[in-house]
Amino acid sequence: MKLLERLQNSRNALGLAFMLPAAVLLLVFLTYPLGLGTWLGFTDAKIGRGGSWIGLENFEFLVGDSVARLALFNTLFYTVIASILKFVLGLWLAVLLNKNLPFKSFFRAVVLLPWIVPTALSAIAFWWIYDAQFSVISWVLMKLGWIDRYVDFLGNPWNARFSTIVANVWRGVPFVAISLLAGLQTISPSYYEASAIDGATPWQQFRHVTLPLLSPIIAVVMTFSVLFTFTDFQLIYVLTRGGPLNSTHLMATLAFQRAIPGGALGEGAALATLMVPFLLAAIMFSYFGLQRRAWQQGGDK
Amino acid sequence: MSVAQDKPDSQGMDYLQTLPRRWVTVYIPLGIFVFVLLFPFYWMVVTSFKPNEELLARTGNPFWIVRPTLAHFHKLLFETAYPEWLWNTVLVSVTSTILSLVASVLAAYAIERLRFQGAKPAGAAIFLAYLVPPSILFIPLAAIIFQLGLFDTRMALILSYPTFLIPFSTWLLMGYFRSIPYELEECALIDGASRWQILVKIVLPLAVPGLISAGIFAFTLSWNEFIYALTFISSSEMKTVPVGVITELVEGDVYHWGSLMAGALLGSLPVAFIYSFFVEHYVSGMTGSVKE
Numbered sequence: 001m002k003l004l005e006r007l008q009n010s011r012n013a014l015g016l017a018f019m020l021p022a023a024v025l026l027l028v029f030l031t032y033p034l035g036l037g038t039w040l041g042f043t044d045a046k047i048g049r050g051g052s053w054i055g056l057e058n059f060e061f062l063v064g065d066s067v068a069r070l071a072l073f074n075t076l077f078y079t080v081i082a083s084i085l086k087f088v089l090g091l092w093l094a095v096l097l098n099k100n101l102p103f104k105s106f107f108r109a110v111v112l113l114p115w116i117v118p119t120a121l122s123a124i125a126f127w128w129i130y131d132a133q134f135s136v137i138s139w140v141l142m143k144l145g146w147i148d149r150y151v152d153f154l155g156n157p158w159n160a161r162f163s164t165i166v167a168n169v170w171r172g173v174p175f176v177a178i179s180l181l182a183g184l185q186t187i188s189p190s191y192y193e194a195s196a197i198d199g200a201t202p203w204q205q206f207r208h209v210t211l212p213l214l215s216p217i218i219a220v221v222m223t224f225s226v227l228f229t230f231t232d233f234q235l236i237y238v239l240t241r242g243g244p245l246n247s248t249h250l251m252a253t254l255a256f257q258r259a260i261p262g263g264a265l266g267e268g269a270a271l272a273t274l275m276v277p278f279l280l281a282a283i284m285f286s287y288f289g290l291q292r293r294a295w296q297q298g299g300d301k
Numbered sequence: 302m303s304v305a306q307d308k309p310d311s312q313g314m315d316y317l318q319t320l321p322r323r324w325v326t327v328y329i330p331l332g333i334f335v336f337v338l339l340f341p342f343y344w345m346v347v348t349s350f351k352p353n354e355e356l357l358a359r360t361g362n363p364f365w366i367v368r369p370t371l372a373h374f375h376k377l378l379f380e381t382a383y384p385e386w387l388w389n390t391v392l393v394s395v396t397s398t399i400l401s402l403v404a405s406v407l408a409a410y411a412i413e414r415l416r417f418q419g420a421k422p423a424g425a426a427i428f429l430a431y432l433v434p435p436s437i438l439f440i441p442l443a444a445i446i447f448q449l450g451l452f453d454t455r456m457a458l459i460l461s462y463p464t465f466l467i468p469f470s471t472w473l474l475m476g477y478f479r480s481i482p483y484e485l486e487e488c489a490l491i492d493g494a495s496r497w498q499i500l501v502k503i504v505l506p507l508a509v510p511g512l513i514s515a516g517i518f519a520f521t522l523s524w525n526e527f528i529y530a531l532t533f534i535s536s537s538e539m540k541t542v543p544v545g546v547i548t549e550l551v552e553g554d555v556y557h558w559g560s561l562m563a564g565a566l567l568g569s570l571p572v573a574f575i576y577s578f579f580v581e582h583y584v585s586g587m588t589g590s591v592k593e
Contacts, residue, residue, distance in 0.1 A: 015417025022408035037441035120543035
């Protein structure tokens with residue numbers, strides 16, 4: 001009884017007890033797999049049988065593998081282009097939504113729809129929109145007389161790359177826009193009034209008032225956006241499965257293909273491990289973004 | 302964020318803009334944005350009610366349906382395992398959401414209010430866990446699930462979804478708990494309440510908006526989850542909606558676009574429905590997690 005009472009009054013004992021469920025779940029299904037994944041990258045494990053240590057063989061193989069190199073290029077290309085587009089379009093949409101509009105909350109709600117429905121399912125809609133024979137985009141362009149035969153959106157490497165990027169941007173813009181909108185709403189209108197009195201043009205106001213005040217939140221939002229884009233899997237899996245000729249394979253889809261249907265767990269894990277340095281770079285970026293924000297607000301941390 | 306827009310002076314200097322100028326700089330671009338963002342949904346609806354011969358006709362206006370049909374929905378609901386996938390998805394999402402919420406409430410309270418030794422590193426660890434993407438975890442997780450004998454069971458999903466739900470909800474709830482005044486807890490402590498009583502009777506009722514945000518967010522995240530469900534489940538009757546639609550409705554080279562779209566539409570409706578009721582909670586959850 002006395003022991004129980006002591007436990008209830010001890011912050012540390014109680015804290016540990018409260019942390020227990022979350023800690024157990026995260027240690028067993030997140031931290032341990034993270035370590036196991038790194039270890040598997042150095043083994044020749046197959047599905048259903050543990051592998052033995054083979055050193056850097058997987059990585060050596062992947063560096064020499066033209067498909068893996070192509071996947072790295074695709075991932076970087078996909079991430080860079082899609083992130084830039086998401087940033088520009090998302091910021092533009094956020095600025096538009098921040099204007100004094102009728103039905104403002106309706107617009108805000110509707111705009112977020114692409115972000116909340118299951119990506120795998122909206123990707124099916126894009127798959128049909130991109131269909132080689134029945135694409136509605138081709139139909140419209142034909143009627144307008146801009147093209148003379150249907151565009152093969154997913155059948156040719158560069159078309160497929162840009163088509164998947166468009167679908168990814170479609171899905172990601174709402175997240176960027178709504179997050180940045182929350183940041184925009186914290187900027188006091190008096191800054192704009194003051195700068196207008198000083199004769200600033202709208203572009204100057206955007207460049208010298210909006211952007212600097214928004215930059216900390218831009219850093220965080222874009223870090224998340226880059227993180228999501230870099231590790232994207234669903235869109236590619238549904239739209240192209242990495243084809244044509246591996247031209248849209250991302251590192252995540254290639255890792256899946258090698259590890260699960262291919263059975264080479266070790267090789268897939270090595271590919272996934274290769275993504276970690278890039279993710280760390282993104283997290284560092286986020287960390288310094290947060291630091292800067294605290295500093296701007298006069299925080300002492 | 303709703304505070305700022307309710308103030309009368311929040312329209313700023315917009316009144317200085319002339320109407321034609323507003324059309325060019327605001328309404329037309331916004332209209333294009335909304336059209337592009339919503340078009341795939343319109344297309345989903347149109348396709349799922351269109352009979353096959355209209356779908357595959359290259360003449361006529363593809364934007365309209367001449368003879369709407371429910372054949373695709375009928376095929377989906379009575380000739381495929383779709384109802385079972387729906388049931389699996391509901392079961393897995395609800396269970397993993399509840400599991401994660403309970404664990405997150407306890408963890409967030411401990412980190413934010415009990416301030417045990419190591420609370421700060423624990424908070425940082427939770428944030429780092431939030432940044433670990435499923436794409437690098439699924440291979441070793443598959444190996445673990447296999448070892449535990451959970452392969453091809455719903456339990457595999459219920460236990461693996463908390464890996465991304467707990468970090469997110471804990472982080473969100475920590476922010477909510479922080480906003481509850483300390484004095485309330487001190488009063489209760491003086492009156493002899495235990496920590497457990499304080500959590501259940503004082504903190505949780507005050508954090509209901511946060512719980513709703515975390516809950517619907519966790520539910521949507523697990524409803525939309527794809528890569529774990531694709532990797533850990535192999536038999537048709539255990540699949541979730543996103544995976545089932547992608548893997549089972551596509552037979553060889555013949556695509557049944559009508560039923561594919563009907564499946565996508567039915568699978569999207571529940572989240573869209575919940576979302577429409579809790580837009581504000583959803584938005585505050587999303588932006589809150591980014592802002593903190």
